[in-house]
Amino acid sequence: MLASSPIIAVGAVLVALSSSVHAAGRVEVEQSQRPTCTVFANGNRTDDVPNILEAFSTCGNGGSVVFPERENFWIAARLNPVVRDVYIEWHGQWTMSDDLTYWRNNSYPIAFQNHAASFILTGDGIYIDGYGTGGIYGNGDAWYNAEKNVTPPGRPMPFVFWNVSNVTVKNFFVKQSPLWSLNIMNGTNMDFDNIYCKRDSDQCALWSELGTEH
Numbered sequence: 001m002l003a004s005s006p007i008i009a010v011g012a013v014l015v016a017l018s019s020s021v022h023a024a025g026r027v028e029v030e031q032s033q034r035p036t037c038t039v040f041a042n043g044n045r046t047d048d049v050p051n052i053l054e055a056f057s058t059c060g061n062g063g064s065v066v067f068p069e070r071e072n073f074w075i076a077a078r079l080n081p082v083v084r085d086v087y088i089e090w091h092g093q094w095t096m097s098d099d100l101t102y103w104r105n106n107s108y109p110i111a112f113q114n115h116a117a118s119f120i121l122t123g124d125g126i127y128i129d130g131y132g133t134g135g136i137y138g139n140g141d142a143w144y145n146a147e148k149n150v151t152p153p154g155r156p157m158p159f160v161f162w163n164v165s166n167v168t169v170k171n172f173f174v175k176q177s178p179l180w181s182l183n184i185m186n187g188t189n190m191d192f193d194n195i196y197c198k199r200d201s202d203q204c205a206l207w208s209e210l211g212t213e214h
């Protein structure tokens with residue numbers, strides 16, 4: 001829980017396990033004034049995106065989504081949750097899959113500079129804390145090795161904010177991104193603090209398109 005989060009446990013606390021063929025991966029929902037969805041990873045390179053989408057759908061509008069510490073989530077499909085007034089307590093890690101064929105065919109196209117994205121967040125009132133342990137591992141090595149010396153368009157950016165307002169991100173990492181680490185398009189009132197971006201080969205790549213106010 002965030003120390004500052006206004007979550008008050010009121011009424012009955014229900015714990016619902018989502019139906020899932022995988023024993024480990026699940027979403028636990030705690031119903032209160034602000035619902036909290038805690039996501040647990042499937043492990044073994046099994047796609048966690050369906051559970052993550054369920055958590056954003058259930059708790060992404062006036063609630064909290066929690067990725068616990070030491071949980072490692074396998075991101076094998078593109079996702080663009082649309083959220084409002086959400087706390088994302090991002091202690092664990094997302095690992096973008098190394099299925100280059102999938103990403104080349106399915107990443108979200110970003111018209112500006114012919115880019116692509118695997119994960120886009122959209123909405124208003126988004127508060128993300130990585131607590132110094134949470135973030136995204138982009139699996140960029142798979143791309144660097146497959147595309148040595150030449151970088152064709154289409155490497156997906158793993159952390160994109162598009163049509164967003166009132167966003168805070170802090171204590172968060174983006175490592176080994178295939179290309180740019182973080183991108184903002186049409187963002188208003190964006191606050192980033194203590195973001196660690198690293199690729200072995202170069203500097204933190206951060207840019208934001210015209211139209212974004214900081």
Ligand SMILES: *[C@@H]1O[C@H](CO)[C@@H](O)[C@H](O)[C@H]1NC(C)=O
Pocket residue numbers: 044
């Ligand atoms: C992990 O996945 C592989 C390939 O799908 C499978 O052969 C193996 O049994 C799985 N291991 C566990 C612990 O589920």
Ligand SMILES: *[C@@H]1O[C@H](CO)[C@@H](O)[C@H](O)[C@H]1NC(C)=O
Pocket residue numbers: 100101102104105
């Ligand atoms: C798209 O996927 C098909 C198979 O579904 C594959 O043959 C093709 O190479 C992929 N395209 C790219 C650009 O990777």
Ligand SMILES: *[C@@H]1O[C@H](CO)[C@@H](O)[C@H](O)[C@H]1NC(C)=O
Pocket residue numbers: 084085124125165166189
């Ligand atoms: C976003 O900021 C605007 C202007 O400060 C405010 O009116 C609005 O209520 C905020 N939205 C949320 C979800 O905090």
Ligand SMILES: *[C@@H]1O[C@H](CO)[C@@H](O)[C@H](O)[C@H]1NC(C)=O
Pocket residue numbers: 080120122162163186
């Ligand atoms: C952002 O807004 C523009 C203009 O309304 C729209 O064309 C675009 O699809 C939106 N993108 C996302 C990810 O919501």
Ligand SMILES: *[C@@H]1O[C@H](CO)[C@@H](O)[C@H](O)[C@H]1NC(C)=O
Pocket residue numbers: 163185186211
């Ligand atoms: C940004 O928002 C404006 C106004 O809604 C829209 O015209 C423009 O297409 C958007 N740009 C992008 C990149 O979404």
